[in-house]
Amino acid sequence: MNLINICLTALLTENVVLTKFLGICPFIGTSKKRSNAIYMGISVMLVVTLSSIITWCLYKYLLVPTETEYLKTVLFILVIASLVQLLEILLKKYLNKIHQVLGLYLPLITTNCAVLGIVLLNITNNYSFVEMLVYSISSSLGFTFVIYLFSSMREKIDKNDIPASFKGHPIALLTAAIMALLFARYL
């Protein structure tokens, strides 16, 4: 029951992008096309899940026994950055098309605050291993879900007749604001 609770909260009511406002940069940057959004979502999911597992283990079995918990930010960023680098090397070799489409936004996953946010929340919420796994997968799934939703909306919006001053990013930001209101149950 607790696991389902964690999963649904992370996925919808406490969505990383729309209620915690983490990871806005790729949310706006790579949501012009649905395919880009999906690629970005899957890359973030991979990085989040792997880095959550590694950092949780590092924290529990290395930092806590040696009483060096204050090192967690530095250590976690190190792990995330290396994982992103690894993903970039692999994508460049095997899925070069995705590598070209995502471009600069791929290395920028390193500083995607959604990743560091989820990883740090795993620690502050004191999750067990299974809870941590569920939380990180469903949070990143929430990110993918929202970015996909947003990109399909943007594709439709671009086809419509909108005032020149609202074209491009302004209307995207307005859409994001309305989505955030919906997710916070204000509308």
Added chain:
Amino acid sequence: MIGILIITLTALILGIVLVVVDNKINKTNPKEEEYLKRLPGYNCGACGYGSCAGMAKEMLKNLEAYKKCRPLRGEKLEELEKYIKNN
């Protein structure tokens, strides 16, 4: 003290993993880079291989491919032909 050790060791392990993976995966032929250096670098795609990097890759299979490069003229062309002859 132990903090320094933990950070250093983790960074060392991560660095080793990254370097090993990169070396295993990106085994580029050194010749490919040499070809790329001597191509014009406009990435115009007129040759049909998409970019100069694509052309350099193709030249590994087919040495004559550089003749399809349109902007390659004069000194640069001579330089490339000289390199091909000497290797």
